[in-house]
Amino acid sequence: MKIVAINGSPRGMGGTTGRLLEEVLAGAAESGAEVEIVSLSETPIKPCVACDACHRVGICSIKDEYETIKDKLVAADAFVFASPNYIFSVTAQMKCFFDRCNGLAHRTALEGKYAVVVETSGGGGDEEVLTYMQRIVNSVGAQCVGSIGSPGAGPRMFPDQEALFEKARALGRELCLCVGEKRAFPEQDGGRLAFRARMQYLVSMMGEYWPYEREFWANR
Ligand SMILES: Cc1cc2nc3c(=O)[nH]c(=O)nc-3n(C[C@H](O)[C@H](O)[C@H](O)COP(=O)(O)O)c2cc1C
Structure with missing residues (x-):
């Protein structure tokens, strides 16, 4: 089982978000997952x-590592999005990455995969950022197994840290269980499938301009 984690913190795995993400990934690794971390x-x-270009030909025109990361996500069984809270949202680095996933969203291309989302903050507002990232998970077609977020208590430290880390490791293990048993999350289907229908309709309307996506939906 392959899991790819995208960490949007400018501090990479050395930051507070990286510390919480480490625990989630440790839980996944305990369950036998092979884990790869992409630090933006x-x-x-x-x-x-x-x-x-993503809609017309399926490949981004910008010369950076986006296509490599996209291929890793497509090849994975599950993925993790992790970001600090920056002014009620994700970091600019993570937002750039999410915007570049527009082609994945138009094709809901990560259907059948599972994800969890991870966030840290200076003083709270965790749920807002987690909910936003969960929405991105559903928009690319995947199901969200759960989330974990916490204010920090200093660099790479948290209040009630042992309980938080146990919850994080349990979330990593749960992610693997969901992949193994192909668990359904019917409560997410309303939003997820409505978004899928919207994308299919949008592409049908724009098919003349977006031949790659038109072919994709025609052959699905
Ligand atoms: C530009 C910037 C904006 C931030 N905005 C918020 C915020 O709106 N709310 C909050 O609680 N913390 C905010 N923080 C604090 C970070 O979310 C927090 O320190 C986080 O744990 C940092 O994670 P990292 O070490 O992985 O980068 C902000 C930090 C920075 C640098």
């Missing part, structure tokens, strides 16, 4: 330039 601090992803 080391693999910077440039902003989308709205050229529509």
Whole structure:
């Protein structure tokens, strides 16, 4: 079982988000998963330039590592999105990455995969950021197994840390269980499948301009 974690912190795995992510991934590794971490601090992803190449030809026109990361996600069984809370949302690095996933969203291309989302903050507002990332998970077609977020208590430290880390490791193990048993999350189907239908309709309307996505939906 292969899991890819995308960490949007500019501090990479050395930061507070990286510390919480480590525990989630330790839980997944205990369950036998092979884990790969992509730190956007080391693999910077440039902003989308709205050229529509992802919709027209299926490959991004920007020369960076996005396509490599995309291939890793497509090949994985599950993935993790992790970001610090930056002004009620994800970091700019993570937002650039999410924008570049627009083609994946138009094709809900990660259907059948599972994900968890991880967040840390200075002083709270965790749920808002986690909910946003869960929405991205569903928009690329995947099911969200759960989330974990916490304010920090200093660099790489948390209040009630042992309980938080146990919860994080349990979430990593749960992610693997869901992959193994192909668990359904019917409560997510309303939003997830409505988004899928919206994308299918959008591509049918724009098919003349977006031949790659038109062919994709025609052959699905
Ligand atoms: C630019 C910036 C914006 C931030 N905005 C918020 C915020 O809105 N709310 C909050 O609670 N913490 C905020 N923080 C604090 C970080 O979310 C927090 O320190 C986080 O744990 C850092 O994770 P990292 O070490 O992985 O980068 C902000 C930090 C920075 C640098």
